[in-house]
Amino acid sequence: MLDATFELMDAIKQATGISLTEEKIYLLESRLSDILADYNLSDFGQLSKKFKEGSDLEFRERVIERVTTHETRFFRDESIFGAILERIIPEILERKQQKDPKIKIWSAACSTGQEPYSVAISIHERYPHLFKNISITATDIAKDTIEKAKGGVFSAFEIGRGLPEAHLAKYFDPVSKGLYRVNDEIRSIIEFKQHNLIYDPYPSGCDLILCRNVSYYFDQQERKSLFNKIEKALDQDSFLILGSAESISEYSKNFIIREFGLCRFYELNPSNFTLFIKGA
Ligand SMILES: C[S@@+](CC[C@H](N)C(=O)[O-])C[C@H]1O[C@@H](n2cnc3c(N)ncnc32)[C@H](O)[C@@H]1O
Known part of the structure; x- marks a missing residue:
C-alpha cells in the first residue's frame, strides 16, 4: 500500500x-x-x-x-495592493514614458480568481483613467478552478473574506440569493487560461507577475526552474510579487528586494538604483 x-x-x-x-x-x-x-x-x-x-x-x-490546494481570498495580504498602486504602477509608467502605455500583468496560479479581480479592482479605484491600458492574464493548472475564476461568480461567504463592502455594490452584480458576479468592466481586462507552470510556455514581456503561494509546494529543483522561467517572462525593471512565505533570493541574483509596508516585492535588473533607495 x-x-x-x-x-x-x-x-x-x-x-x-x-x-x-x-x-x-x-x-x-x-x-x-x-x-x-x-x-x-x-x-x-x-x-x-x-x-x-x-x-x-x-x-x-x-x-x-x-x-491542488486552492485557498485564496480577495485582497489577500493587503499590503501588496499598496505596493502595486503606490510603487509598482508609477514606476512602470515612469519607465515606459509613453503617451498611452500598456501594462501587462500575469497572475500565475490564481486559483478561483480573487487575486486578479482584486488587482483589477484596486487599479480601477486608484487609476480609472489607466484602466483600459491594463491587461491581466490569470492562469491556474486546475480546470474547474480556472472555469470558476472565469465565471466570476462568488458566494456571500467568499465575498465576506476580504472584499471591502463598498466594492460589492460598485463592482459586482447580484446573480441570485447570496451570489454575486464581478461586473463586465472588471472582467473585460482579465483573460483566464488553464496553464501548468511546469510544462506550458510562459508569456513574455510582463511588467508585473504575481506568483503567490504556489512555489512552496515545489521542491528546490522545480522552484529553481519556476523562478528561472518567471525571470525570462519579465521585462527589465519589471516586478515580481511572491507569497509572504516565499523568496526568490536563493535562486536568482538578478532581482533586488523592495519593500512597501509589510509587502516585500522584487524588481528585476533595476537600471535606476537611486529610485530604489529613494522609494523603498
Ligand atoms: C494556494 S493557491 C494560491 C492562489 C493565489 N495565488 C493566492 O495566493 O491567493 C495555489 C494554486 O496553485 C495552483 N497550482 C499548483 N500547481 C500548479 C502548477 N504546476 N501550475 C499552475 N498552477 C498550479 C493550484 O491549483 C492552486 O489554485
Missing part, C-alpha cells in the same frame, strides 16, 4: 510539480477517496496507473483538481 502511495506521489509531482511529503499522505487519502470509489479503483496503485496512462483526460483533471 505504501509503495503504491509513493508511486502516486511521484506521478503527481511529475504532472504538477507538487512535492507531497509523507505527512501529507492523509491528505491524499481524504481528497482522493471518492475518486477511487467513482472509478471503481481498489487502491492508489490502480489510481496512479490510470493517472500515468493519461488516456482519460477527465480523470487526470479530476485528480489534479483534488490534489
